[in-house]
Amino acid sequence: MLEDLKERGFFQQSTHPEELAKRLKEDRICCYVGFDPTADSLHVGHLIPLMGLAHMQRGGHQIIALMGGGTAMIGDPSGKTEMRKMLTEEQLQSNIEGILPQMERFLDFSGDAILVNNSEWLRDLNYIDFLRDIGRHFSVNRMLSFETYKIRLETGLSFLEFNYQLLQAFDFLELNRRYNCTLQMGGDDQWANIISGTDLIRRVERKDAFGWTYPLLTTSSGKKMGKTEKGALWLDPKRTSAYDYFQYWVNTEDTDVEKFLALFTFLPMDEVRELGKLQGADIRQAKQRLAFETTALIHGKEAALQAQEAAQSLFSGAGKSDKSNVPSTTIAANELSEGIDIFEIFLQTGLCKSKGEARRLQSQGGVYVNDERIDNPDYKLGEADLQDGEILLRAGKKRYHRLIIEN
RNA sequence: GGGGAGAUACCCAAGCGGUCAACGGGAUCAGACUGUAAAUCUGACGGCUUCGCCUUCGAAGGUUCGAAUCCUUCUCUCCCCA
Numbered sequence: 001m002l003e004d005l006k007e008r009g010f011f012q013q014s015t016h017p018e019e020l021a022k023r024l025k026e027d028r029i030c031c032y033v034g035f036d037p038t039a040d041s042l043h044v045g046h047l048i049p050l051m052g053l054a055h056m057q058r059g060g061h062q063i064i065a066l067m068g069g070g071t072a073m074i075g076d077p078s079g080k081t082e083m084r085k086m087l088t089e090e091q092l093q094s095n096i097e098g099i100l101p102q103m104e105r106f107l108d109f110s111g112d113a114i115l116v117n118n119s120e121w122l123r124d125l126n127y128i129d130f131l132r133d134i135g136r137h138f139s140v141n142r143m144l145s146f147e148t149y150k151i152r153l154e155t156g157l158s159f160l161e162f163n164y165q166l167l168q169a170f171d172f173l174e175l176n177r178r179y180n181c182t183l184q185m186g187g188d189d190q191w192a193n194i195i196s197g198t199d200l201i202r203r204v205e206r207k208d209a210f211g212w213t214y215p216l217l218t219t220s221s222g223k224k225m226g227k228t229e230k231g232a233l234w235l236d237p238k239r240t241s242a243y244d245y246f247q248y249w250v251n252t253e254d255t256d257v258e259k260f261l262a263l264f265t266f267l268p269m270d271e272v273r274e275l276g277k278l279q280g281a282d283i284r285q286a287k288q289r290l291a292f293e294t295t296a297l298i299h300g301k302e303a304a305l306q307a308q309e310a311a312q313s314l315f316s317g318a319g320k321s322d323k324s325n326v327p328s329t330t331i332a333a334n335e336l337s338e339g340i341d342i343f344e345i346f347l348q349t350g351l352c353k354s355k356g357e358a359r360r361l362q363s364q365g366g367v368y369v370n371d372e373r374i375d376n377p378d379y380k381l382g383e384a385d386l387q388d389g390e391i392l393l394r395a396g397k398k399r400y401h402r403l404i405i406e407n
Numbered sequence: 408g409g410g411g412a413g414a415u416a417c418c419c420a421a422g423c424g425g426u427c428a429a430c431g432g433g434a435u436c437a438g439a440c441u442g443u444a445a446a447u448c449u450g451a452c453g454g455c456u457u458c459g460c461c462u463u464c465g466a467a468g469g470u471u472c473g474a475a476u477c478c479u480u481c482u483c484u485c486c487c488c489a
Contacts, residue, residue: 154485155484155485156484156485247443250443250444251443251444252444253444253445254442254444254445255444255445256444257444280442281441281442281444282442283442283444284442284443284444287443287444311443314443315443316443354453354454354455355454355455356453356454356455356457357436357452359457360436360437360451360452361436361437361451363437363450363451364436364437364438364450364451365437365438366436366437366438377457395436395437396436396437396438397437397438397443398443
């Protein structure tokens, strides 16, 4: 189990490596990952923990997905530059409702898998009791020495956030008591929080507890994973369409393809390695596979197929012309007959954030209508531009948008 | 509570009375080259009815022909002492 996941790239570091490996091999253990509901959708950054948990479940272990409804009220300062804005309980609740169905695409809660919200035990904690029972096990000296707080010790760390670590450690203890959970996993930025949990269990319960972190991913060129020009890449199709999601993965850097296939798909490693062997322009096949598999995981096979077809019809010129999944905007026919300002429409469709930007784009040669470059700033879209009842706009090399005309 | 430092565009960071829409770097975007890749080179990077105009330098006032730059008050942040 541990070996498999190491091979797929899910391993950064762990506590008690030998003992943990032995346990995972010989026993069925219970492990957990926590997710703080800070938005109403998960994003690409959550994929590794989700996949990690999913692999554990498929490997036969019991899993717990912990919703951080309680901890999200505090905000984890680990590795953060500044304090998160405070969320209300209503917001947290609606965030959780948005996230749950997304988790269910990866995890199967029909068996003995557990889904709990830590507000269940954090909400009504008694402060004095908590300090006496839990707080006494924490050394401030030690906490201050953690790397994760380094930035914040320079820019400011409030007492509120400083408590986060105790709460997360307490979560682990609570899950250990309730469900005999013995392993906590998470991103490597959670290392400090995780070991404080294992230490707490070992100290208070005198029982074994383990921690395991996943690597924090950056692309080969050092960019943060899942960041696009528009911000994070979300799993919710309302925030990031299946088409955009698909495109993100197709545009993976060559050197990352094999790594990503291992991490973000369930393809057997043999197949991953085969795909990773492809060279030169053939690597695109591997990218197509990667994009298809990841999109299908989240949006379903059907949507993945549509996204793929849409992309192919745009990028490989001829062939299938099913563009139905390319982002589109509908406008009235009479608007078109009056002529639509080219900058205006780029602004409306979201291809540009302002007319100034559209102007700039054009002066740099990035404005296209039906794949023809438009150099005239006074250009008006008219009926002459219609092709099969629609007009295809393009900004730069690969941002497409369809205009659908409606009577 | 006392003393000190600081708040500049997406981020970092210059500027310290006019030549500032504001140096520089990063991020981002476009063009060339390619394979819807990377690297590289070039250009752009507040808004607009774009050879010009408008709104920005924590907030509000004030001094001045003229302020991001000087003064006053306020808000927030960091550091040192308690």
